[in-house]
């Protein structure tokens with residue numbers, strides 16, 4: 561899924577949990593952890609490609625650039641992607657945090673959400689999600705997130721979900737406008 565959508569879905573999930581269970585959570589942190597797996601995976605590659613190719617459309621990272629990376633760089637980039645897109649890795653991170661802090665910061669759930677959203681929205685041709693790495697290399701070939709129809713449906717669902725979560729504020733705002 562695209563990075564903005566990851567951030568917005570993270571806000572939607574954490575806002576929902578926050579409202580349902582009356583838990584304190586900062587939504588900017590939810591956004592941050594929602595995009596964090598891609599930051600880990602692509603910051604290095606983006607900086608490297610910027611200095612070598614200038615600004616390139618992210619999709620070209622897949623075919624053209626990976627081939628020119630050379631074995632060391634492509635291994636680093638693959639490992640970073642696998643690390644940040646593994647439910648096993650984030651499961652261990654959450655477990656360690658729970659043991660140390662005796663609680664799980666709710667915003668951290670945006671990270672596994674990112675992985676769950678990436679599993680069906682990447683094809684085997686473009687960064688399939690190695691969600692069980694390093695235990696298994698298994699991936700799932702879903703639909704490509706940049707598919708125009710999928711993008712439209714996805715953004716429509718996000719707008720709907722945001723309107724639903726903020727419905728009381730929207731109603732208040734609407735009433736205030738009508739009063740004036």
Ligand SMILES: [Zn+2]
Pocket residue numbers: 561597598645674678
């Ligand atoms: Zn991702």
